[in-house]
Amino acid sequence: MRIDLCTLFPEMCETVMGESIIGRARESGFLEVHTHHVRDYAVRKGGYIDDTLYGGGKGMLMQAEPFYRCWEAIGQQAGGRPHTIYMTPKGKLLTQQRAVELSNMEHLCILCGHYEGIDQRLIDEIVDEELSIGDYVLTGGELPALVLADCVARLCPGVLADESCWQEESHGEDGLLEAPHYTKPAQWRGHTVPEVLLSGHHANIQQWRREQGLLYTAKNRPDLLEQAALTPADRLFLAQSQTKGEAGP
Ligand SMILES: C[S@@+](CC[C@H](N)C(=O)[O-])C[C@H]1O[C@@H](n2cnc3c(N)ncnc32)[C@H](O)[C@@H]1O
Structure with a gap:
């Protein structure tokens, strides 16, 4: 380009x-x-x-x-x-x-x-x-x-080392914000990394990231949820989180 x-x-x-x-x-x-x-x-x-x-x-x-x-x-x-x-x-x-x-x-x-x-x-x-x-x-x-x-x-071929970097980010195809990320050390000033991220269980990590992205979006940009590509499982998760007081501004 x-x-x-x-x-x-x-x-x-x-x-x-x-x-x-x-x-x-x-x-x-x-x-x-x-x-x-x-x-x-x-x-x-x-x-x-x-x-x-x-x-x-x-x-x-x-x-x-x-x-x-x-x-x-x-x-x-x-x-x-x-x-x-x-x-x-x-x-x-x-x-x-x-x-x-x-x-x-x-x-x-x-x-x-x-x-x-x-x-x-x-x-x-x-x-x-x-x-x-x-x-x-x-x-x-x-x-x-x-x-x-x-x-x-940064979206042009060859500019980022891996194109999936931007495909799986905030404001991507699903219209959601990204889940929080953590790096080493696993313990930092009394804060720990969520257990699931240390588990090595790929499917559980994927599900946790999806749910965290949903919660982040509901908290900071609830307007995005109106246009987001949500599955029935996403909607159920958000409804349950709202009842528990986890989702929403
Ligand atoms: C002081 S601004 C002019 C504002 C203009 N008189 C108006 O009221 O719309 C000077 C230049 O800054 C740029 N600019 C300022 N704010 C911008 C924004 N939010 N998005 C894009 N360009 C902006 C534009 O190129 C604009 O011509």
């Missing part, structure tokens, strides 16, 4: 995308990431890329043309039109399901806004989808773009 980031802060993006698992995946050639400084495509003297709002209002807006030129250059370089995403608090909420779909695309171009955002005409002209990372407002689109790039990139 190829990901292009259009930003006023390419160094910030390069630093994040050069670290850890994503950095290694880039080095190994499983992932191609390019960052572009929108200011390099400025049309005004002095590299200015923002201006005041028509109709009045506080703040500045990023102009359409520098982004358009940057996006056009990316398309020419890559030899095709990328799927283009604008990060904005007005976008649809990013979900794991959408990230999985995006990870099947060959080329993503992510636009990072700043100030009051970007001229709407640019969005109407080149943007395929608007995504938000949550119901709050940040100063710029770099962190949201990096969140998206990271979460999509």
Whole structure:
């Protein structure tokens, strides 16, 4: 997969995308990431890329043309039109399901806004989808773009050592949160590891993890249970736990 980031802060993006698992995946050639400084495509003297709002209002807006030129250059370089995403608090909420779909695309171009955002005409002209990372407002689109790039990139073949890592996680196909995990030592400051995890009994461990995932979801994100793929046994377990006071917010 190829990901292009259009930003006023390419160094910030390069630093994040050069670290850890994503950095290694880039080095190994499983992932191609390019960052572009929108200011390099400025049309005004002095590299200015923002201006005041028509109709009045506080703040500045990023102009359409520098982004358009940057996006056009990316398309020419890559030899095709990328799927283009604008990060904005007005976008649809990013979900794991959408990230999985995006990870099947060959080329993503992510636009990072700043100030009051970007001229709407640019969005109407080149943007395929608007995504938000949550119901709050940040100063710029770099962190949201990096969140998206990271979460999509780790789903691409070869990026994680084992794909089952993400298939069995929170927000996976069943829509539940993951069970708690423990590592050595078995005793830590008076806390023990649940007995079943030391038993070596695979089926019992699987069942315990399923039940713990259900309890975690019921406690922290009961809203997810409405859409989750629950079996009759899951429903019975949750109903019994609720009676015992274990499940629920
Ligand atoms: C200060 S925000 C602009 C907010 C905009 N005036 C509004 O009210 O919707 C500047 C930039 O940060 C990014 N941004 C801020 N919060 C975001 C969020 N929750 N999700 C995605 N992008 C966000 C966007 O790229 C946006 O253009």
